[in-house]
Amino acid sequence: MLRRLGIALLLLLAPLTAAAQAPAEFADLVERLGRSGFAETEQAVQGLGAAGDPRAVKVLEALAAGELYLRRADRKVAIAVAAGDGLALTDAATGEALGQAATREVERIRLNNSLRRAISAALGALTLLSPDPAVRRSAADAVFKSRDPASLGALDEAIAREANARLRRALEEARAAILLTGEADPAAKRAAIATLAARGDRDALALLTAAAAGEGELAAAAAAAAKTIEQSLELWNAGQNLWYGLSLGSVLLLAAIGLAITFGVMGVINMAHGEMVMLGAYTAFVVQEAVQALAPELIGLSVLFALPAAFLVGGLAGIAIEQGVIRWLYGRPLETLLATWGLSLIIQQAVRSIFGPTNRQVVVPSWMAGAIEVGQLQITLSRLAIIVFALITFAALILLVRMTRFGLAMRAVTQNRPMAAAMGIRTPWVDAFTFGLGSGIAGLAGVALSQIDNVSPNLGQSYIIDSFLVVVFGGVGNLWGTLLGALTLGVLNKLIEPVAGAVLGKILVLVAIILFIQRRPRGLFALKGRAVEA
């Protein structure tokens, strides 16, 4: 009890004593840290906090970590780190190295709880008033989390001095957090509730919910504020899920878009499509290793090198499959399904034999790592890049099919093969290259997936069923349907997931698609006319 009183008294006195002290010499204050007695040390700590010397931060941090020692020989205060058997000393005041010392030659400056509080308050004051805005920002966040009443004085001063509006708001929020959880008059508390309600994130919600637990007008105000935050957070949450859904949708789009060409446009069911994706991912890995070995300074660009390489690998593999197997099976879709399944087994096992069964790492380049925050949304840059990439690929494909001579030939052959042949289009040639195009896009998808998923021989397997469902759902033979189908399925998955759980959500989506196919057996955008039955 007495101890508590003492702490409270010290806290009350803290700003006073700090103000009373003349800006003493830094070195003198550091030296005073080493004098015997907690009270003396504490005064020195407060002095350091008030003096505002940036060098004090390091000393105080060392003190808090228990790394500040007193050398017995000359009573010098030193920061010590373990080195060999003994300790390597650095003069706390000047930063000079003092050489090695055995543990018995020094004595640790001891701490008690009151001293720890004084240190954190002084550190808070030092960092809150730091000239560096980034330091002030992190200090404000730290105070918001610790809600240490001892920082209040420094906070007030920092708020008065702060010119940056965003930083001032962060500081005020930290102050509000302290006031709301600590002792303060009702008016101040009400203002604090308003400030926190304006902050509107999960931390503020936690504080307000805690404050709403009691009785009375204040608790009611806190409860109301918490409710508002909850509602807005729910909206943000839905937004976040929507974002995840779009991200998943773009991955599905990438995986399915090649399939939309081979299965949708050509009518060839290629169960080895997932393996083309997997080959693309391994191409990204091989290119990364090659760049690492040949030109390590270009490693950040290895993904960009991997894209054309993966397109070529996937495309050539696709043309080989078409020439070797599929063209003998045109018009026999069930046989094509079985034969390509067999190919997928062979490709998987071949990759497993060459690269081993374990996952391979493809490093995300630094310019794609990290995340940006928009309001309460977390936007991962790699996911954003994949969404953009998927849309670009889609647009390029649409343009290719619509605008180029090859696209024209492709559409002609798929719509009416004999007539196209009669017009002089070399249909076997078009078949092979169309299939190569679809497989090449699968390779591109593999590079994109290597950025967010494990590169393993089973990579393709995990996407193949989903990809088929996307194409079937969107409507076979319609690229726009594939786009809409992929995004719909992605968003649907992620919106159901938080409610029903990941596995159940997936099952529900599968069942929904199965039911949907019952209603519209030919997908969202069905081809109309006689061509359908042909």
Add this chain to the structure above:
Amino acid sequence: MSALLGRDGAAFLGLLALAAVAVVLANQALAPDAALHLPGYLVVLLGKYLCYALLALSIDLIWGFAGILSLGHGAFFALGGYAMGMYLMRQIGSRGVYGNPVLPDFMVFLNWTELPWFWLGFDQFWFAAVMVVVAPGALAFAFGWFAFRSRVTGVYLSIITQALTFALMLAFFRNAMGFGGNNGLTDFKELLGFPLQAEATRAALFVASALALGLGFMLCRALARSRLGLVMVAIRDGESRVRFLGYPVESYKLVLFTLSAAMAGVAGALYVPQAGIINPSEFEPANSIEAVIWVAVGGRGTLIGAALGAILVSALRSWVTGVLPELWLFALGALFVLVTLFMPRGLIGLLAGWSRPRARPAAASVRTAPATAGD
């Protein structure tokens, strides 16, 4: 009898009976150190092959005769297996690790206090035996009702059957489903009071599998040679035409699909006591597709070929995975490709081609079937 089955059918049944008798004699009558003695584990292995053969028959019934390629028949097989597994779990009684007389171990482990409603009745063999047929049959009926009525055909049907078994696999992996989750059902002790580890029980299970295969074959053959069988083949070769002639195509397909699923369920139920375990990996789409390749290897639409294909490919699998495990997926993949490219009628077709160089018109229709069936 042989008029209904045909000469080849009678030969197949005779061979099956001979093999069953020979296996039982070699296992039971010969002393363990005799040269021709068949060890117990081989009896179990052969018994499992027979279950695979029954599964292949059920696939051939719908694929070979009605042109419905199901890539999810493993789901019906597994459902039948689970029904049997549930009975075997209840038979363990208080001999489980936790000694609970009613609840299987995994439920005690999950802190469940009561048996879920769908486990009730599985302590009775007759009930489990009924469910072996009813559970897969009901699922196939419901699924087929929706699928056939909205005229989902060809590869679309194949893909959604694959999605069906995939969804079931995910569902059965969940502990909350009440089927043992990841680990499935295992640690079985006895079936109808006979200990499963005993050689005699194993031999009896083998005989039961052979009987089921024989009966399944006779049923399929009878169906194929009946008027129903003719309509089935007609549906395969020209669905729209049969519909325009006034046949309710959907009903025919639905009956056949349900029957086939029930057969697959029986195969699964016989498989589980011999394998000693049933877990959700049985639902894996890859298993179902492998079963389809058995049929393709043996010869689609021949029934005998399907059964032989299942046994041959499974035996090959056991042998290759024993000698060179890395090689198996290459071999299986090559099998898929080579059979579809070079042996569209399977081994039986190849044999028929050797013995009768000029193909009969009926055989030719099998050849052209897929072109129309999948569109």
